Every structure is written in structure tokens, then in C-alpha cells.
Amino acid sequence: MIVIDGTREENLHYKWRPDLKPIARVGDGEKFKVIIPDASTMQVRPGMGAEDLARADSTKFDAAVGPIYVEGAKPGDVLAVDILDMQVGDWGWSAILSFMGLLKGRFKDLLVHWRIGDGRAQAVGGFLRGIRVPVKPFLGVVGVAPGEGEFGMIPPQSFGGNMDNRLHGVGARIYLPVSVEGALLSLADPHASQGDGEVSGTAIETSASVVVRASVVKGLRVGRPFTMAPSRDEPGEVIATMGISSDLHRAAVEALEDMLAILGKWYGLTPEEGYVLSSVVGNLRISEIVDEPNYVVTLTMPKSIGEWMGNPR
Amino acid sequence: MIVIDGTREENLHYKWRPDLKPIARVGDGEKFKVIIPDASTMQVRPGMGAEDLARADSTKFDAAVGPIYVEGAKPGDVLAVDILDMQVGDWGWSAILSFMGLLKGRFKDLLVHWRIGDGRAQAVGGFLRGIRVPVKPFLGVVGVAPGEGEFGMIPPQSFGGNMDNRLHGVGARIYLPVSVEGALLSLADPHASQGDGEVSGTAIETSASVVVRASVVKGLRVGRPFTMAPSRDEPGEVIATMGISSDLHRAAVEALEDMLAILGKWYGLTPEEGYVLSSVVGNLRISEIVDEPNYVVTLTMPKSIGEWMGNPR
Numbered sequence: 172m173i174v175i176d177g178t179r180e181e182n183l184h185y186k187w188r189p190d191l192k193p194i195a196r197v198g199d200g201e202k203f204k205v206i207i208p209d210a211s212t213m214q215v216r217p218g219m220g221a222e223d224l225a226r227a228d229s230t231k232f233d234a235a236v237g238p239i240y241v242e243g244a245k246p247g248d249v250l251a252v253d254i255l256d257m258q259v260g261d262w263g264w265s266a267i268l269s270f271m272g273l274l275k276g277r278f279k280d281l282l283v284h285w286r287i288g289d290g291r292a293q294a295v296g297g298f299l300r301g302i303r304v305p306v307k308p309f310l311g312v313v314g315v316a317p318g319e320g321e322f323g324m325i326p327p328q329s330f331g332g333n334m335d336n337r338l339h340g341v342g343a344r345i346y347l348p349v350s351v352e353g354a355l356l357s358l359a360d361p362h363a364s365q366g367d368g369e370v371s372g373t374a375i376e377t378s379a380s381v382v383v384r385a386s387v388v389k390g391l392r393v394g395r396p397f398t399m400a401p402s403r404d405e406p407g408e409v410i411a412t413m414g415i416s417s418d419l420h421r422a423a424v425e426a427l428e429d430m431l432a433i434l435g436k437w438y439g440l441t442p443e444e445g446y447v448l449s450s451v452v453g454n455l456r457i458s459e460i461v462d463e464p465n466y467v468v469t470l471t472m473p474k475s476i477g478e479w480m481g482n483p484r
Numbered sequence: 485m486i487v488i489d490g491t492r493e494e495n496l497h498y499k500w501r502p503d504l505k506p507i508a509r510v511g512d513g514e515k516f517k518v519i520i521p522d523a524s525t526m527q528v529r530p531g532m533g534a535e536d537l538a539r540a541d542s543t544k545f546d547a548a549v550g551p552i553y554v555e556g557a558k559p560g561d562v563l564a565v566d567i568l569d570m571q572v573g574d575w576g577w578s579a580i581l582s583f584m585g586l587l588k589g590r591f592k593d594l595l596v597h598w599r600i601g602d603g604r605a606q607a608v609g610g611f612l613r614g615i616r617v618p619v620k621p622f623l624g625v626v627g628v629a630p631g632e633g634e635f636g637m638i639p640p641q642s643f644g645g646n647m648d649n650r651l652h653g654v655g656a657r658i659y660l661p662v663s664v665e666g667a668l669l670s671l672a673d674p675h676a677s678q679g680d681g682e683v684s685g686t687a688i689e690t691s692a693s694v695v696v697r698a699s700v701v702k703g704l705r706v707g708r709p710f711t712m713a714p715s716r717d718e719p720g721e722v723i724a725t726m727g728i729s730s731d732l733h734r735a736a737v738e739a740l741e742d743m744l745a746i747l748g749k750w751y752g753l754t755p756e757e758g759y760v761l762s763s764v765v766g767n768l769r770i771s772e773i774v775d776e777p778n779y780v781v782t783l784t785m786p787k788s789i790g791e792w793m794g795n796p797r
Contacts, residue, residue, distance in 0.1 A: 265760050265764060267760065272763075273737055273740055274759060277755075278755065278756055281756055281760075283760055298760075299757050299761060300751075300753070301793050302793050303792045304764055305792075365763065365764055366764060366765050366766040366767045366768070367766075367768050367769060368736070368763070368767065369763055370759070370762050371759050372763070374764055375764050402717070404715070404718040419732040419733055420732055420773070423732075424586055424587065427587065428587075438613075440612070442590075443580060443591055443594055444612050444613070446580060446585075446683070446684050447594075448612060448617075450578065450585075450678065450681070450682055450685070450687065451578060452618075453679040453681065453683065454679045454681065455679070455680050455769065456680060456767065456769045457732075457736065457768040457781070460768060476615055479617065480614050480615050
């Protein structure tokens with residue numbers, strides 16, 4: 172199995188561009204392993220304080236491992252990225268950064284360190300009074316190259332990137348619209364735990380070793396990412412569509428439009444049927460509200476709607 | 485047990501006002517039963533079509549049963565409303581109304597009828613291809629009188645009302661800020677099922693018989709509703725704070741501010757601790773995005789954070 176080591180500088184990039192040189196090539200459907208540094212790209216170290224964090228180079232935040240060329244992927248295809256395994260590091264960090272977050276400017280900078288083990292994370296030094304948070308790892312950043320232009324790492328875009336969607340853990344299949352030959356897949360920003368929203372701007376940031384498979388899907392034209400994944404909260408899987416916009420209302424409309432398209436294509440439902448079904452069982456959630464200027468609103472639909480059909484066509 | 489019958493016109497009101505005459509009085513902590521008509525206030529009948537719905541009187545939508553005077557409730561108190569039991573009717577309806585919903589103007593009016601039984605709802609007439617949606621009942625409208633002014637029934641407000649929060653089913657305790665003597669509690673809008681968002685503008689609308697207890701809580705000053713409830717998706721309960729605003733981003737900020745206040749008061753967490761905890765395990769969800777001009781964003785926190793504390797103060 173190919174192993175791509177993102178702790179080596181030559182395997183990282185700090186911008187999304189269509190013309191980056193691939194650091195590796197993988198076959199369509201081939202499994203490979205990626206070692207992914209934390210969101211600070213190894214600038215945060217155990218024992219470091221908030222003053223050190225303030226001096227960190229924010230242009231290096233969310234550096235992505237890649238890009239990885241996937242054989243056979245052509246513009247107009249979709250890349251299906253399966254997260255097969257994910258092992259997180261034994262420590263992590265969270266921060267309050269006065270320049271970001273839903274309550275930005277309200278608090279002073281703060282850097283919290285977490286010990287991670289036995290499926291739990293516990294903040295160091297008495298912060299959070301010993302609360303042991305369940306570890307539910309996922310990848311904050313999963314993206315492919317844009318068709319044109321250059322984009323920073325923090326805002327998510329129609330080609331994916333920093334979606335900070337907590338559904339993107341083991342078992343998830345993330346579909347991304349391909350814009351360039353080889354798709355140019357990149358991964359970054361492992362999180363040991365994060366709620367819908369990531370309200371302070373950071374999750375439990377950590378490193379990870381991830382086993383991934385990327386498969387080329389032909390004939391499925393989509394303009395934005397969507398995902399099939401275990402729901403994280405209840406038994407079973409969900410279909411998750413994502414609207415990505417600086418306006419939360421617009422993002423919700425996009426997520427709903429994409430859901431109606433999928434329910435039509437895969438389940439044969441009319442737009443009216445999809446709209447009513449989305450209203451009575453679909454859940455609108457704010458995946459992130461801090462990666463300015465773009466936010467992600469996710470609409471989830473239980474995949475079990477298929478089993479709920481008494482008389483399928 | 486007092487039974488209040490909301491199918492009788494004299495037990496309904498169509499505006500929120502501080503000076504409505506109570507239709508019943510209950511003791512602090514007394515159980516009582518409320519029969520609640522559907523959101524159309526019995527205008528929608530089985531077999532009716534979309535043309536009939538278009539002729540319905542929309543000023544009668546979400547008519548509330550009440551107001552109910554709760555002994556001992558004074559301005560500045562909080563009223564805790566426990567939903568102890570809820571039995572929904574054996575049929576319901578959903579609609580696409582061209583003048584409302586997240587995709588308003590996109591579709592023609594449509595009225596869908598549901599058969600409800602054995603914990604499932606199935607649309608009548610082949611719509612949704614026989615999909616049998618699990619029934620998860622809750623009350624769309626739970627509110628007390630405003631301190632002043634007159635408000636329509638559709639938009640939720642700081643005193644509650646049409647929050648359409650699917651957490652408000654059996655086992656929920658909804659806290660509402662009291663503005664007038666007796667609180668003047670009202671209930672309406674039973675839903676057999678609805679996702680976070682209620683994107684089309686309607687859930688599975690139905691009638692219900694609900695057993696409720698209202699208790700006066702002194703010394704807990706809050707400016708907006710909040711709730712303790714079974715999570716509906718996973719085992720365990722959640723603390724849920726609700727921001728209510730025409731701006732989704734503002735609503736999210738309000739929900740977060742209220743959560744930090746509760747985590748401080750009940751768990752002794754500093755605002756910084758509450759902020760980081762909300763980021764790593766709190767979930768921002770859009771409870772409704774259609775009750776114009778106000779939307780509800782809910783932040784949920786697992787109540788088990790209390791059990792996660794290794795060394796509680």
C-alpha cells in the first residue's frame with residue numbers, strides 16, 4: 172500500500188490550484204495510506220502557550236497533503252473518496268483565536284491541550300474540569316483541485332476543501348466534482364471531535380493516519396460535494412448534501428436542491444416528493460459557521476428511506 | 485385531571501397578547517390534558533385537495549389552545565413545561581404552499597394526506613411511493629404571553645410560540661421566560677414527524693392529545709426559551725438552547741450565548757470552557773427555516789457532559 176507522509180514539507184500545499192504537481196499517483200479504487208499533520212501543520216507543540224500560537228504562521232494552517240493524482244479521473248467525473256480507517260494521535264489541541272469563531276473578539280486567545288486515549292480526550296491542566304470527551308474522528312479537509320483560480324485553505328468551496336463536516340469519518344464516502352485530469356485529491360485537518368458548527372473555530376485538532384480509497388464515478392454530474400456516511404448520532408447511514416456559501420440561508424437552499432436531485436436520480440422521487448420528504452425527515456445542520464467567508468449547511472436524509480418503501484418501483 | 489378541549493372555538497386564540505382571558509387555570513406542577521387541533525385548525529379534512537387548501541383561511545393557521553393560567557407564575561419567573569404524554573391522530577397532512585417554504589415559488593400548491601398508525605405514517609395515493617416514515621411526535625408551538633404587543637402565530641418569538649423544534653416531544657422540559665401573571669401558556673401545531681428545518685413549511689401535521697405539567701421556576705432569569713430533552717437521534721438527553729432571529733447567523737450566536745450561560749450556571753464552566761466545549765461537542769442545528777420572518781437555530785449539548793467529568797467540583 173502506498174504511504175504518503177504529510178509530515179514531509181514536499182508533500183504539502185498551502186493553496187488550492189489546478190496546476191499543482193502531484194506528489195503521488197494512485198489507481199482508480201486503489202487503497203492508500205496518508206499521514207496527515209494537525210491543522211497547525213506541526214506548529215503547535217505540547218506545552219506551548221497561547222502567546223506562541225499567536226506567533227504561529229496562519230498561512231500554514233490547514234496545509235493539505237497532496238495533491239494525489241487518481242488514474243482515470245477526467246473533468247466532469249466525480250471522485251468518490253472512501254475513508255476506510257482513521258487513527259488519530261495521542262494528543263491534540265483546541266484554541267480560542269480572537270480573530271475568528273462565532274464569538275470572535277469576545278475572548279482572549281487561549282490554547283488548550285488534550286490527552287487522547289481509550290476513545291476519550293481530556294483537556295490538560297484542569298481546563299474543562301476533567302471532562303472526558305468521546306473521540307469521534309473525521310477529516311476537516313477533503314478536496315480536489317479547482318478548475319481554475321487559486322484559493323486559500325480555510326474557506327470551503329464547491330470543490331470541497333475545509334468543509335469541517337463531522338460526517339467525514341470512517342465509513343464515509345465523499346463525492347467530489349472533478350475539474351482537472353487526475354482529480355488532484357488532497358486531505359488535511361484531522362479532528363478527534365467536533366460538533367456541528369465548530370463554533371470556536373477549532374475542533375480537537377490532532378494528527379492522523381488515514382486509509383483511503385478514491386474511485387472514479389462516471390456519468391454522475393454534480394456541482395458540489397455530497398456524502399454517504401454513518402450518521403454519527405444514530406444507527407444507520409445518511410445521505411448528506413452540502414450547501415457552501417457565505418450566506419447560511421443560501422447554503423441551506425443549495426443543500427436542499429442537491430438533495431432533491433439525488434432523491435430523484437437514485438430513488439426516482441419527483442421534486443415535490445423530495446421536498447415533502449426533506450421537510451418531514453430531512454435534517455438541516457450547520458456543519459461549520461466559522462471558515463469565513465464560506466459556511467457549510469448539511470441536509471441529511473436517512474438512507475433507510477429505501478427500506479421504508481412498501482412498494483418500490 | 486383537567487382536560488382542555490382545543491377543538492372548541494372558545495378555547496383557541498389567533499394572536500399572542502398579554503391581555504387574553506385565560507380559558508383555564510392550573511396549579512403549579514399540576515398535570516393536565518390538552519386536546520390540540522392540527523395546524524390548519526381543522527380546516528384541512530381527509531380527501532381535500534390543494535384547491536381547497538388554497539381557499540383556507542391562513543389567519544387561522546397555528547391557532548393555539550389557551551391561554552392557560554398557571555398559579556404562582558410571576559413576571560421574571562421561568563415556566564418549565566413538561567410534555568409527559570402525546571398521542572397523535574390517525575391521519576395527517578403535509579403541503580407545499582407556493583407562498584412559503586425554503587423553495588417558495590418553485591412548486592405549485594400540493595396537499596398530501598398521510599395515514600398514521602403502528603408508529604409509521606404513509607402518504608395516501610401513491611405519493612412518496614409507499615415510504616413509511618417513522619412517527620416522532622412533538623409540539624410545534626409552545627409559548628407564553630408576551631409582556632406587551634400583539635404577535636401573529638407563525639413567527640417564533642423570545643416568548644416561544646412556533647419554534648417547530650423537533651426536540652419538543654415526550655420527555656422534553658421546555659423553559660419559557662414569564663412576562664405576565666399566570667404565564668398564560670398556550671400549545672398548538674402537533675407534528676407526527678418533522679426534520680430539523682421543516683423545509684417545505686409543513687411537517688406531518690396532525691391533531692394530538694397531550695398530557696402536560698407546568699411548573700414555576702424562581703430565580704432563573706432567561707431571555708429566551710431553552711429545553712432539556714431526549715435527543716431524538718441518539719441515547720441520552722440534550723440541553724438545547726435556541727436563538728430566534730430573522731438572521732440565521734444571529735440566531736446561532738444567540739443559541740451559543742445562552743448555552744454558555746447555562747454551562748456556567750449549572751456546570752460551573754467559565755465562558756471560555758463553555759465556548760471550547762460547544763465547539764468540540766455542541767451541535768448547531770436549524771430547527772426551522774420557514775416561519776418567516778424568524779428562524780430558530782438550536783445548539784444541543786449532551787447532558788452526559790456531567791457524567792464525563794472525572795473530578796467534578
